[in-house]
Amino acid sequence: MNFSEVFKLSSLLCKFSPDGKYLASCVQYRLVVRDANTLQICQLYTCLDQIQHVEWSADSLFILCALYKRGLVQVWSLEQPEWHCKIDEGSAGLVASCWSPDGRHILNTTEFHLRITVWSLCTKSVSYIKYPKACQQGITFTRDGRYLALAERRDCKDYVSILVCSDWQLLRHFDTDTQDLAGIEWAPNGCVLAAWDSCLEYKILLYSLDGRLLSTFCAYEWSLGIKSVAWSPSSQFLAVGSYDGKVRILNHVTWKMITEFGHPATINNPKIVVYKEAEKSPPLVLGRLAFPPPRAAAGPLSSTESKYEVASVPVSLQTLKPAPDRANPRIGIGAMAFSPDSCFLATRSDSVPTAVWIWDIQKLRLLAALEQLSAVRCFQWDPRQARLAICTGGSKVYLWSPAGCVSVQVPGEDFKCLYYKTESKGSGPRRSCEAAFRCGQAPASESRPC
């Protein structure tokens, strides 16, 4: 793995274009677009205020910069640097902005979720969608960009509207049997929509594209319910992570549960490989030890090397005791991700924050567990192969593949990996861009693509 030099970055805004050719990053009110191969600056745009959100259009031709504080959206074209577009939401305010899949419409959500405004870049038309629901994941587009599903709330009931993206016409509108709809997500094949209730009730509903209810699933009652939902890229499985620390896998034929993955704190099965991150500090030279230690050396992570050790079973993982008197307890499955080939599922249980579990979907069993020294911030699969990258907020990026595990030290002083992104589409057959981003404690943050 190679590392580039360090780039400045503010509020973790850095995105690869969908075609993988460009890298957009924001520094305060400036938007910098670089060539992803050479990392040379291609374009530099200046916005009116600090950028709070950046998004590439699906065809990688336009970049949207949202300035929520001002209620403004600025759009830049990569082909024509002089072209510009500014959308002002005025006093209605702006809380979210996103592209439609065709890359010619922008969906702006106003403050208090009063409405969603659809601005077109092709015509002067403006469409409004009323009653959008303020929830975890209220807007979802199908992969092919044909349909938009939108969660709505009218008269204290939840509805889902399916709109055709080409002309923003309503295709289907149906109410969902939920107390408080928390999220909706299309299956990758765009034929099934999963809708789940808020954490107070365990309920997941599956709707066909034409609005028919295919199935409902409820694992248990009374206690806190669903925390995360993930479709497998093959649309074959739906993984539902819940507050009881289990992942339930539903199949696409009967929509019944195939299996249940518990996340026990101790691993006894000798077939499971448990990788434990072990730190070894370099030998200390007494005479050279400065007092007080310099800042770079102060951080224990920057000065020590770490490597993985295969722990022998039984292994007991470090668990957090959840505080019962606080909202949003640190329990349950907080994050899940299927590998691009649908063969593996990576999960993180919030009560065991230092561990990542990797499940074999073909055999429906636990394959490996990684225990880090610090809490796992995020993980992401390589879009081309079964390789998982993990960030813990330290100066290292951890990679897992079926062959093994490595920890990669990111060079540079006081560099903390908080996010790790990898993207590849089109262009060369063997090209992937990975970037780790530094946290924004200091005013100027850095990104490090490689």
Add this chain to the structure above:
Amino acid sequence: MGDWMTVTDPGLSSESKYISQYTSETKMSPSSLYSQQVLCSSIPLSKNVHSFFSAFCTEENIEQSISYLDQELTTFGFPSLYEESKGKETKRELNIVAVLNCMNELLVLQRKNLLAQENVETQNLKLGSDMDHLQNCYAKLKEQLETSRREMIGLQERDRQLQCKNRNLHQLLKNEKDEVQKLQNIIASRATQYNHDMKRKEREYNKLKERLHQLVMNKKDKKIAMEVLNYVGRADGKRGSWRTGKTEASFFLRNEDEMYKILLNDYEYRQKQILMENAELKKVLQQMKKEMISLLSPQKQKPRERADDSTGTVISDIEEDAGELSRESMWDLSCETVREQLTNSIRKQWRILKSHVEKLDNQVSKVHVEGFNDEDVISRQDHEQETEKLELEIQQCKEMIKTQQQLLQQQLATACDDDTTSLLRDCYLLEEKERLKEEWSLFKEQKKNFEKERRSFTEAAIRLGLERKAFEEERASWLKQQFLNMTTFDHQNSENVKLLSAFSGNFCQTRSCVSEHSSISVLNTTPEESKPNQVGRECTNQKWSVASRPDSQEGGYSGRSSTYANSHVEKDDLP
């Protein structure tokens, strides 16, 4: 009983007899004397006894004693000692016969009595010990009774306590249940209240939202606008079309059509997949069936011979089924009849197989039980040896694996910074590279050596040439002197000079020839030198080929040697 037995000590009993003897001495009544006499008769007569008897009857009181005895005896029912008095007031005569009879009878009686007494004594003792024993038993049983009573009381107490506890627990459970019910009710009521409040709040919120919407949106907010330099074309190249009332319906229909098309495509795709899966499964079933039939058919003669009717018929059925189902067309039909047939036949065969396996199992167990004594012992020894051998092998393998792992880890530790998979590949490449480098350096060294040798050869040749030259010069000078000594004429001098020049020319020629020769010899040496090295490598090559495939050894060797010969020939041609 044992205790009782020890009590009858002979010494002790005799002692007691002496004591009784002693006491009888003190008492002087005739009745007691008699009894004493009876008691002591068993003891052999001693002086003591004689003296005692003499003391009872003296010379003076014979009459008295006789009358006393007579009285006594008559009272005991013996005939009188005196003769029957025929006349009144006549002195009664002592009847000796009667006395003797009486004495005899008394003696007999005494003996009897003694015997009876003995019996009674033993019985007494027996009874006494029995009594003791029974008393002991009684005491013991009493104790037992007492303890069991106590135990019973304890158990009853415990039972009572447990029951009490149970009652308490029941009560607690009931309370808890009530509590749970209460809490559930509370939760439910709170939930409904919460939902109600939420709804109310949401309504309010909606109203507010509506109001805000009106306020914000209907004021013709000048700010809400989009500034665009120029509108861009659509991604698909089409022009944007405006919706009008007329086209709306058609748009909607088109959208519906598209949606259903997508759904249909998805369903078709899934159906195709399911069909494929079905076909695969059917194939597997068919294969299984065929294998089952082939497995079961050699066995079918046996049951027929044994007139085992049930399995025989089933097998014949199977054969028929197999005949039917082997037709490929049947497999493509997915109608229910075929499925039923298939499942039925498979089930039948499975049953047969199962019974067969069970039978085999039984046989095996029987054989195991029967033939356990002789053959098995030997095989077990063999087994043990084999297992030992295998264990040894496993140990060796483990060690090997361990060392390999260590090596691998070392490699990984040295270069763990890189990507996982590419790293390994790189590692291998690096290793190879390193090996090649080593080889390269070796070659270089060899080359250097050759160069050195060559240089030394040339140097030697040059030295030789120089020596030759010196020799030539010496010879020339010698010839010159010789010549000068021989000739004194001046005119001959000029000729001499000519000759000398001719000599010198000749010398030059020879020198160049020498240098040529030396260079050739040097060049010739190089292949000669490199030859053994090459041969050695060939040998290694040969070895390698042997190791890899022993069958193709001859061909590979001959081919290699021929090529080597060719190359050698070429090399020979080169200089």
